[in-house]
Amino acid sequence: MRALYWFREDLRLQDNPALQACCETADEVVFAFVVPEGKKWSRSQERSGLHRRQFMWESLFALNASLEAHGNTLFVLEGDPVECISDWARESECDHIFSQTCHSHDEKETANRIAELMPHTCIEGNTLIHPSDLTFDLSDLPDVFSRFRNRVEKGGLKVREVQEGPKIPSLPSSIPRAKAFLVPSRKQAVSDKFLQFQGGESAGWKRLNHYFDSTRGLSTYKQTRNGLLGWDYSSKFSPWLAWGCLSSRSIYHAIRRYEEKFSANESTYWLIFELLWRDYFRFVSIQNGRNMWRSFGLKPDAPRISNHDEDRFQSWCAGLTKNDFVNANMHELRLTGFMSNRGRQNAASYAVHDLGLDWRICAAWFEYHLIDFDPCSNTGNWLYVAGLGNDPRPQRRFDVEWQANQYDPEGDFTRFWMEQGQDFPLESGGE
Ligand SMILES: Cc1cc2nc3c(=O)[nH]c(=O)nc-3n(C[C@H](O)[C@H](O)[C@H](O)COP(=O)(O)OP(=O)(O)OC[C@H]3O[C@@H](n4cnc5c(N)ncnc54)[C@H](O)[C@@H]3O)c2cc1C
Known part of the structure; x- marks a missing residue:
């Protein structure tokens, strides 16, 4: 049996139950990853900023090197995941597709659509x-x-106990090796002084x-x-x-x-x-499922959002609101792809409760920038802060002035990121 293993949110060999099952079941395995294209796919090129794309390519590069060490290779496909995976499975004469189970609505839908075209086994491996x-x-x-x-x-x-990495079969000789790919280089000027996460297992x-x-x-x-x-x-x-x-x-x-x-x-x-x-x-x-993405989230009785204001949204994104603690966090996000949990809570609360913005468009801004973007954690946390999720408290508004005094009493964080924000403003293309 020849199987296609579709890497999704599991760019590793160790403790990967779906990969383990695939390598134990099939005699031959072809490995693929899809970089989705088009705004409709979460983690697509269009919905990913510089920092997340960089981290992804580094992780793929490292994964490919690990597979190459076993005489196999990683095929990186670009386009509609349903078409890419089903076409590539047919072309490489695979009988079966394996992948790790994803938990957000759109990603599950994608897996289901592939299963309508070819046998597709999804196996859990992304939770504790x-x-x-x-x-x-x-x-x-x-x-x-x-x-x-x-x-x-x-x-x-x-x-459960962790699983050692499986025995990876070498690439079937009838399949030409994947083309080598390059990892795009960072925008040095912007990111040299800041946190730099290196992708890969x-x-x-x-x-x-x-x-x-x-x-x-x-x-x-x-x-x-x-x-x-x-x-x-x-x-x-x-x-x-x-x-x-x-x-x-x-x-x-x-x-x-x-x-x-x-x-x-x-x-x-x-x-x-x-x-x-x-x-x-x-x-x-x-x-x-898809109810997570409703404007009123998991609280059907919540008042509908009616006063979304584009200027206020742009000022939040650019770190140009009246609150410099929030602004500093927004600069950090844009310039590094990371923001602390304290920062995320404050920036999100300010967006929803002080600026009256629709949480979904703000969550999409986080999605674009965060290296650690995860559809379940991002949406779940946004709903929580907006008071539309799993929270017994009706209002979770943060007093951002109080928070700044408490967590940045000397103002070091705010000063540092306000300076960086001025050096690399949003309109200059500083991501
Ligand atoms: C508005 C908002 C959006 C967020 N979006 C994301 C996101 O897209 N992806 C993401 O991984 N986290 C998200 N978080 C949760 C949290 O802010 C980050 O997981 C954390 O800041 C990452 O830093 P760390 O790894 O050093 O966390 P640590 O404090 O060291 O925690 C360890 C791990 O626990 C998990 N974790 C911690 N806090 C949370 C939380 N509140 N919800 C879910 N998991 C948590 C994460 O996997 C984290 O890596 C969001 C929080 C808020 C308030």
Whole structure:
């Protein structure tokens, strides 16, 4: 049997159950990834800014090198994913397609459409807790995170063991090798001084080893996680998780090893707590499908958004609002592709509650820029901040002045990013 393995949000060889199943089932495997084209696809070229595209290409480059080391190769296709995958499967004479299950509505739809054309097996691998290990049906998913956490932690969290990388078969001799591809170079002038994330599985592990063993940042995570400037106030695992260069399970088991080696404390637990938030938004997405993207989100009784104002939206994007703490965060996002969690909460709250903007267009701006863009986490968090998601509180408006005094008391963060924003304004093309 010859199979096509379609890499999606899982650009790694280790702990990849779908890849494992594919390599164990098929005698021959052809590997592909699609860079979607057109505004309709999430993560398409048109919906991705410079920084995310760069991270993606680096991750693909690293993945290709790993496959080449096994005598195989990665075919990078560009276009409509349904056409690209089904055409390439036929052309390369594959009988079956395998891929990792995606959880957002559009990505699931894409997988289903391919399954109408060819046998297509999707296998879970992107959550900490395997959906079938949940002790309740997803239709009974608690509508508040704390209740979800209590339920999954009751009797001990069940996280499956990680899988070693599978034996990768070499490329069938009848198929010509993929063309080599280049990683586009960064806009040096803009990004040299800032955080630069390197895509790829081994770069992800390097970051993990730095944060865990080298600096032991994990032991103080709970105290530092609301930081704004620098590399080590939080794990920075999100880009590697979003592209699947690291699995959530691998991080979990690395935390457990760390606890055995150095000791467990509330910080080591808190990183697991955050990974549960990530799972929660995935389960919320499975449960709500395309309803996630309604203007009133998951709250049909919420007032409809009626006063979206394009000028106010543009000022928010460009970091030109009346609030410099928000502006500084927006400059960081545009110039690096990253923003801290504290920054995201404030920028999002200000957009929705102070400027009265439609959360969807603002979420799309985040999508364009974030290296770690993840449809479930982005939409889930935007809904949460907008008060339209899984939140018992009716209003989650942040007092941004208070937040700036609390989290940036000396103004170092705001000063730094306001200066960078002036040096590289949006209209100059600084992404
Ligand atoms: C408006 C808004 C939009 C967001 N969009 C995204 C997104 O597109 N992609 C994304 O990965 N995260 C998103 N987040 C969540 C969070 O801000 C980032 O995961 C976090 O800042 C990434 O930095 P880190 O890896 O250092 O996080 P850490 O604090 O070190 O946390 C470790 C990991 O836990 C997970 N995590 C932490 N907080 C959250 C959360 N609130 N929701 C879901 N997962 C979480 C992430 O995978 C993260 O990498 C968003 C938050 C807000 C408020």
